Amino acid sequence: MLDFPSTLKEVLDTFKLCLSENKEVYLEHYVAGWRGLVKFLNCLGSVFGFISKDAVNKIKILVTHMEGENGSQYVTVQSMVKYELDNELVDLTKRGIHPESGCRTLLRLHRALRWLELFLERLRTSNEDGKTSVMCSESYNESLAQHHPWMVRKAAGMAFCVLPGRPAFFEVMNVGPPEQVVAMLGEALPLISDVYQITEEFYAQHNMLDLP
Numbered sequence: 001m002l003d004f005p006s007t008l009k010e011v012l013d014t015f016k017l018c019l020s021e022n023k024e025v026y027l028e029h030y031v032a033g034w035r036g037l038v039k040f041l042n043c044l045g046s047v048f049g050f051i052s053k054d055a056v057n058k059i060k061i062l063v064t065h066m067e068g069e070n071g072s073q074y075v076t077v078q079s080m081v082k083y084e085l086d087n088e089l090v091d092l093t094k095r096g097i098h099p100e101s102g103c104r105t106l107l108r109l110h111r112a113l114r115w116l117e118l119f120l121e122r123l124r125t126s127n128e129d130g131k132t133s134v135m136c137s138e139s140y141n142e143s144l145a146q147h148h149p150w151m152v153r154k155a156a157g158m159a160f161c162v163l164p165g166r167p168a169f170f171e172v173m174n175v176g177p178p179e180q181v182v183a184m185l186g187e188a189l190p191l192i193s194d195v196y197q198i199t200e201e202f203y204a205q206h207n208m209l210d211l212p
């Protein structure tokens with residue numbers, strides 16, 4: 001697990017460790033990446049508490065699987081999917097007796113990873129006056145929002161309004177001057193994108209992109 005304080009670079013580097021040689025996604029590093037991100041989210045204020053709580057719950061569910069008696073099946077996303085499908089441990093069409101399957105839980109974080117990718121790309125290419133609240137809400141609308149009910153979208157939209165400006169945001173990242181942040185994001189984003197794409201394709205192959 002990552003210790004705090006860390007820099008956002010250290011957290012994003014975790015996603016570099018996610019991919020095995022044969023392009024499988026290691027759950028251990030995936031979860032460590034999210035844990036690190038949640039710590040940054042917590043630094044942004046208590047208004048993000050409900051988002052942080054949901055992410056933490058999902059991380060806990062995955063860790064419980066990884067540390068459980070069938071933990072050896074939860075090494076990569078691919079092994080988890082195979083195991084849960086082979087053993088009918090996933091609710092495929094409607095909510096049923098497996099509300100905490102690894103597959104549906106990871107899918108929620110996977111969708112959030114797309115939000116992160118879109119948001120960090122906007123941050124990377126923005127200028128000094130760029131509004132992080134706008135970047136965040138545009139990225140949210142293009143990704144996660146499509147899977148959230150009205151109430152959640154409304155609450156998220158209100159939380160985004162209190163995001164600090166780009167300079168304060170860069171400071172929280174604890175990476176260095178803006179040019180360094182931009183360079184770091186330029187290196188990290190392709191890795192996040194790889195992890196996202198590989199997971200997306202694997203879930204699509206198994207018709208699991210809409211798990212209830």
Ligand SMILES: CCCCCCCC/C=C\CCCCCCCC(=O)N[C@@H](COP(=O)(O)O)[C@H](O)/C=C/CCCCCCCCCCCCC
Pocket residue numbers: 008037038040041044050051052054055108109111112115136140144148152156163169172173212
């Ligand atoms: C200096 C900081 C750099 C960037 C830091 C980014 C930190 C991001 C950390 C965590 C992101 C939150 C991940 C949220 C996962 C949401 C999963 C989800 O979709 N859950 C919903 C569905 O779950 P089920 O009911 O089906 O189990 C659940 O209903 C969601 C509830 C909470 C609202 C989620 C809103 C997500 C907004 C996107 C993140 C905004 C963070 C803004 C900070 C820049």
